[in-house]
Amino acid sequence: MHTLKGTKYAIFLGLLPALVIYIGIALVPIGMSFYYAFMDWDGISPMTFVGLDNFIEIFKDDTFWVSVENNVFIMLTGVVGQIPLGLLLALLLNGKLKGAGFFRTVGFLPVVISSVMVSLIWGMIYNTEYGLLNGLLGVVGLESWQRNWLGDTSWSMISLSIAYIWQNCGLYMVIFLAALQNISEEVNEAAELDGATGLKRTFLITIPMIRSTLIVAVVYSISNSFRVFDLIQIMTGGGPAHATEVMTVYMYNNAFMNMRFGYGSAVSILILVFSLIVISIVNRISREKDA
Template sequence: MQSRLKLRGLLVMTLLPALLLYSFFVIIPIFRSSYYGFFEWSGMGDATFIGFQNYIEVVQSPIFWRAFKNNLIIVGASVLGQVPIALGLALLLRKSNMFQRFVRSAVFLPMVISTVVVGLIWGYIFDLELGVINTVLRNIGLESWTRAWLADPDVNMYAVSIPIIWNYIGPYLIIFIATIQNIPGEIEEAALLDGAIGWKKLIYIILPNMWGTIKVVIILCISGSLKAFDQVFVMTGGGPAQSTEILATYMYNNTFLVYRYGFGSAISTMIIILSLILIAISQILMKRKD
């Protein structure tokens, strides 16, 4: 009996600090933001209860939906950019000699770089005058293609997506390489006896064995690119004229620049709801294809 009491005391003592910290900073904020979404509040003084008004304003705001569409562009660019690049590279990188290990390290390297630095460097790369992209275009005689990549509303969302693609290819590459290396040797040998080499081997042996992993990577890619904020914030801040606004910058600008805390809270809640819906949809779609 005494030892059971002692055990219970130990459980409480050991779990409590982590549990309190985690609940206070990670879980409670979600409930707080949905609650404050019902108030008109400038961050100071009294908050006025206004019912669903903030939520209605969010849902009716064309800029909110443009921001959501921009988020989807980043998600789409990440899925269509990162997954095929990572998969293609993984198929070429199945050995672990020095050269192939170097390629792997190079592709993974951006993962450890500060996202602020990523945003700033790519801001320079896209620069109208000095930027490497326009310089290369001018040197190969495509002067007419040069433009202000981050300011031109026709292209700036795609431009903003490129650094995000560049940033996060690494983990997907490593996941794919591990999967290829885990394909049982017997399957490959049997395939070889059946004459499956080269492209045949790729289509009939390797890809079918990777489909499960590809699905997982696509889901990771969707949930990961929904979290993108830093690079966009540093490169454009959501501008010019809100053309690169994503949900997170829209929330940030409304809360901390014009001090509408209630409205910002409503946007935060919508971000969580939309993210969870998107992740759920992607999981359901991926399961159905089995």
């Protein structure tokens, strides 16, 4: 009994530094945002309590709803693009592929590159005058397909989504690869004896066995989509005409460019609420399928 109590204290002391850091950099700022959300404050003048006025103004602003639509687009393209692509790469690397270690490193490289570098790389690819994409289209005789990829409102969000998928799919590749390597060889051997090979084994045996990992990946992808900022801010700044403005960019523009910290804090609270709602829906759906 004494040993068990000592172990509990040791575990608590070991977790205490991480807990303090988490409270300081996560919970405290969230609490401050809740407080500022009900204030009118420019960062210099005294704060004025305005109640729900910030939230009412946000809901009446058409630009905010455009940013919500763009966030939904990023969320869907992230889930539909990153998860399947990461799973496909993991399945390929989990097989007897020559040079798998090299391809694993190359696939994960965009994840460790800073978002600033990713933005500059894709900005050069999409550049209208000397960009790689328009250059390749010109070489193969498809000049009619050349366009201002980041300046055309019809293509700007699609172009950003491709860069977003490229930047993050390597993370899901590593997550799925770890899950695949934890599947017992006995399971694969039993599946082969039962005649389940190739795609049949993948869809009937492999994917169901890593279902929990898939759900975690989907939840993380959704959470990450609500936090995307630097990639869009550097590549387009939310333009043209708010066509690529997501909620984090909308919050930044109002809080730091317009010096409306109370209004920006209210937007940040809505970002948190929206992300929690979507994640709760996904978790509920996954639990119903398990039942």
